[in-house]
Amino acid sequence: MEELSPDENQKVSETMGRKWANIVEKKTKLDANNSKIYAKFGIEIYVAAKQGEPDPHSNQKLKFVIDRAKTYNVPRHIIERAIEKKLKRWRRWRLPRTPLRRFRTKTAL
Secondary structure, three states: OOOOOHHHHHHHHHHHHHHHHHHHHHHHHHHHHHHHHHHHHHHHHHHHHHHOOOOOOOOHHHHHHHHHHHHOOOOHHHHHHHHHHHHHHHHHHHOOOOOOOOOOOOOOO
């Protein structure tokens, strides 16, 4: 096998670098577009869960938004995170609140 001269070796590495840069550029654009879509659906799912029950079987609007998100291939963990966000706030609101105790310190008069 012939060895490449330094000039030829540099040309090969430059073309491979450009090819890699093109791949990275395409992937970056695709990832940016996907993250916008995922963020929008995360907000829509949270709002739909907030307006009704956080269960898709009893909340038709939530079920519709989840079905639409699935057509856009939104990952399951994003859908679950949006519903879980609502559930945490819902549970916090449902828990009985205990009154805050304020301790007075004895002050000298």
